[in-house]
Structure formats: structure tokens, C-alpha cells
Amino acid sequence: MLKRVNVNRLILACALTLLSLVVGMAGFMTIEHYKATDAFYMTVITVSTVGFGELHPLSETGRLFVAFFILYNLVVVAYLVSVLSTFIFDGELRKLFKMYRTDQEIKRFSGHIIVCGFGRNGRKAFQELRLNGASVVVVEQDEQLMRDLSAGRTGEDYDGDGVAGGQIFTVVGDATHDLILQQAGVTRASALITALPKDADNVFVALSARALNPRLKIIARASYKTSESKLLSAGADSVVMPDEIGGSHMANLVVRPEVIRFLDLISGLSVDKxxxxxxxxxxxxxxxxxxxxxxxxxxxxxxxxxxxxxxxxxxxxxxxxxxxxxxxxxxxxxxxxxxxxxxxxxxxxxx
The missing domain is CATH 3.30.70.1450 (Regulator of K+ conductance, C-terminal domain)
Known part of the structure; x- marks a missing residue:
């Protein structure tokens, strides 16, 4: 969301600059009857305040126009310089280029898996999928979280090579929006895991994803048993309830511990998996x-x-x-x- 705001600021600054050129040329051509090339020249030297002088003395109306035109451009130029400074010195250009490059790589994905939500369940699903060689795209709203994970600042390994960090193909945004799912390549994906914190959001994601790709395999997380039927009706193929599974697992460790230890070997929770x-x-x-x-x-x-x-x-x-x-x-x-x-x-x- 932050990147989108910064891009919008840059677009607005460029639009105001272009509008300034158009207004300046139109004013000089209408009031002083300049040719288009002369009007463009006068507009540029007026905006830039280089002080080269007029092509011919301005009329009283022309001087009033130039005075207000300069005041207007003081604001426009200050805003443009502010935006450009942010992009140059705060690394926004580099971030935009990286975002563009990631988007282009995601567009080449086909048969990949989308993980919506990068909480505890989403991260574990992502790790298992990566360990099995799957191509994965993550949809997550918290941009800072994804940046920290990719940079290895959390100490977590997502490449399976024992080294913290690693590239995570991410679409930053709300997974309940169709546009965000389309950016993640939902129409080309083979499966989607929605592990958002709220069951209502998971229902909405399942419903949207099923409409966008009828062949998609959808696995959904649920916190409450009452949400299971809603998720299945929304288009989910399977529903997983981590809390229920965890409680059952702990009870079985008391009742039939060796069976659970064997299951831990299969699930990779034990050292000798x-x-x-x-x-x-x-x-x-x-x-x-x-x-x-x-x-x-x-x-x-x-x-x-x-x-x-x-x-x-x-x-x-x-x-x-x-x-x-x-x-x-x-x-x-x-x-x-x-x-x-x-x-x-x-x-x-x-x-």
C-alpha cells in the first residue's frame, strides 16, 4: 500500500508539471500571441526562473499572468523536488524497480501455489512447499514483515539451505480483493492456501478464488467448527482447523504416545523424519x-x-x-x- 501511495505521488507531481507547461503555453499564445515554440520557450524560462528575459515587452495582462504563473509554479516545483528527493534518497526508485521485477517474474509462473496470509500457519505451509520444490507466491498485507523475512532479520530459513532469509515472491495487499489475487496469478495457479486470521476473510478469499479459477485446489484455515461448512460452500476443497488438530494431538500424546511419535516422524516434527x-x-x-x-x-x-x-x-x-x-x-x-x-x-x- 505504501508503494502505491508513493507511485501516486510521483504521478501527481508529473501531472502537475505537465499541466503547468500546458497552462503556460496557452497563456502566452492567447495573451501575447506567441507562436507555439516561443510560448514553450517563455514557459520554460519562467518556470525555471533563469531570467533570460522576454522575447518582447509584456502587456499589463501578460505581466499579471506571469506573476500568478510563477507563484503557482513555486508550489508545483517544490512538490516535484520533494517527491523526487524521496525517490532518490530514500531508495524508492530501487524499491519500485524491485517490485516491477518481482511482478514480471510472477507473471511467468504457471501451476504455482498461492499462500494468503503469512502468519504461523502460512509460514509453515510456505516452508513445506518450498522444501518440496514448489513455486510459491505469498499474498500478505504487512510489507515490513515480508521485507524483514526476505532480508533474514527474523533468523528464519525459507530456502531450506540452512541460511536465514531468501527471496519470497510477494504480492503486498489484501487477499480478499480480486485484483490482488490476479496479481498473484490465481488464474494460472494450481492451488491456493488461505491462512488469514479471520474466518470471514478466508471465506471471501475462497469464494473469489473459485470464481476466478474453477479448477483451482483451495485449502482453507478455520478457527471455528461453524466456519467449515461456509468455507466448503464458498469453494474450498479442504478445511484445516489448527486449534482442533493441536488439541487432539496433545490428548493423543497422553493416550497413545507411540502412535503420535510415529506421526511426528512422518510430519517432519521429529529429527529423524x-x-x-x-x-x-x-x-x-x-x-x-x-x-x-x-x-x-x-x-x-x-x-x-x-x-x-x-x-x-x-x-x-x-x-x-x-x-x-x-x-x-x-x-x-x-x-x-x-x-x-x-x-x-x-x-x-x-x-
Whole structure:
């Protein structure tokens, strides 16, 4: 918002300067009957106060016009100098160029993911997406927050390289506005996560995003159970309630702690984390299609385990039978360490 205000100030200063030239030329041509070139010359030397002198003595009406014209331009020139000084000495030109360059890069994104809101939930979603190699655009109103994060002043690592800071492609503005979502490339995006603090805002974002891109996958955050149905009706595909999940997690640490510790391994909350991965039938190597799970022998080759299979009709098979033959539309769900999953990618995924 601050950048937009500064740009508007620059546009206004340029418009006032142009208006001054037009008024000056029109006055000299009308009152003193100057040619256009002579009127432009007189206007410039009058505005700049260089004192070269008139082309011919001015009439009484002409002198009154010049007097008021000079007073008007004292204000215009002072305002123009003030705005230009701000842009030059406060680094506004550099900020505008960086903003323009970021906007141009975002316009080249396709199939990316938009994260609306960069609070605790939004940041965690952003980190996980970046760690998985996804292209992410953040929509956030707090410009200073995003500048501090990109500069590494918060000590948080967003590149996954152990170094705090890193570039975050950001659109600064209110995510509930269609124009801001369009600037983030919502029509070209594959998914959107709305993690704004207010449920009403998340409902509005889901509604707007669904209207702008009917194929978009929308994940929404909710604080209250009553908001879930509203978000689903607004177009969200899934609704996540962090407070409810957190409370359930703490209770289960008491009731079934080992199960929760295992889930922590999968979710990456533990040091020795495991990785869940999925691969569709179409992503399997051509020569492996038509083989049963027994014949694929994933565990012996890679160490990873097929823990589930989502069939084309939507049915989920947990620990699918070893004689089951994956078919078109099926999705294999695998569990293993990072090394095991990477080995599976090399051995089984279509290049």
C-alpha cells in the first residue's frame, strides 16, 4: 500500500508539471500571441526562473499572468523536488524497480501455489512447499514483515539451505480483493492456501478464488467448527482447523504416545523424519505397468513401503493386497526415509 501511495505521488507531481507547461503555453499564445515554440520557450524560462528575459515587452495582462504563473509554479516545483528527493534518497526508485521485477517474474509462473496470509500457519505451509520444490507466491498485507523475512532479520530459513532469509515472491495487499489475487496469478495457479486470521476473510478469499479459477485446489484455515461448512460452500476443497488438530494431538500424546511419535516422524516434527510420497500409475515406468505389488517388490529394492493405494474410483486400500495390479487412475502411497524415497524415484518413476 505504501508503494502505491508513493507511485501516486510521483504521478501527481508529473501531472502537475505537465499541466503547468500546458497552462503556460496557452497563456502566452492567447495573451501575447506567441507562436507555439516561443510560448514553450517563455514557459520554460519562467518556470525555471533563469531570467533570460522576454522575447518582447509584456502587456499589463501578460505581466499579471506571469506573476500568478510563477507563484503557482513555486508550489508545483517544490512538490516535484520533494517527491523526487524521496525517490532518490530514500531508495524508492530501487524499491519500485524491485517490485516491477518481482511482478514480471510472477507473471511467468504457471501451476504455482498461492499462500494468503503469512502468519504461523502460512509460514509453515510456505516452508513445506518450498522444501518440496514448489513455486510459491505469498499474498500478505504487512510489507515490513515480508521485507524483514526476505532480508533474514527474523533468523528464519525459507530456502531450506540452512541460511536465514531468501527471496519470497510477494504480492503486498489484501487477499480478499480480486485484483490482488490476479496479481498473484490465481488464474494460472494450481492451488491456493488461505491462512488469514479471520474466518470471514478466508471465506471471501475462497469464494473469489473459485470464481476466478474453477479448477483451482483451495485449502482453507478455520478457527471455528461453524466456519467449515461456509468455507466448503464458498469453494474450498479442504478445511484445516489448527486449534482442533493441536488439541487432539496433545490428548493423543497422553493416550497413545507411540502412535503420535510415529506421526511426528512422518510430519517432519521429529529429527529423524520419514517421508510420505505418492506416485500415480501414469508416473510409473512404462515397463513396470501391469505388474502386481508383489512383482514390483518396492520394499526389497528401495526399502520404502507401500502403505496404501487410492483407486481410480476413490476407494482407499490400506496395505493393499500383494497380488493387486495397479491400474490407470490409481495412486500409490509410500512411506520411507528420504534416501529410500529418492531411491524409489530413481528406480520406479518415469523420466
Amino acid at each position: 520419514l517421508r510420505l510420497e505418492e506416485i500415480t500409475f501414469d508416473q510409473l515406468r512404462q515397463d513396470l505397468r501391469g505388474r502386481s505389488i508383489r512383482e514390483l517388490d518396492v520394499r526389497s529394492i528401495t526399502g520404502a513401503t507401500i502403505i496404501g493405494l487410492r483407486q481410480a474410483n476413490g476407494a482407499l486400500l490400506v496395505s493393499p493386497p500383494v497380488d493387486y495390479v495397479p491400474a490407470s487412475g490409481d495412486v500409490l502411497l509410500l512411506l520411507g526415509s528420504e534416501d529410500q524415497i529418492e531411491k524409489f524415484e530413481v528406480q520406479f518413476r518415469q523420466l
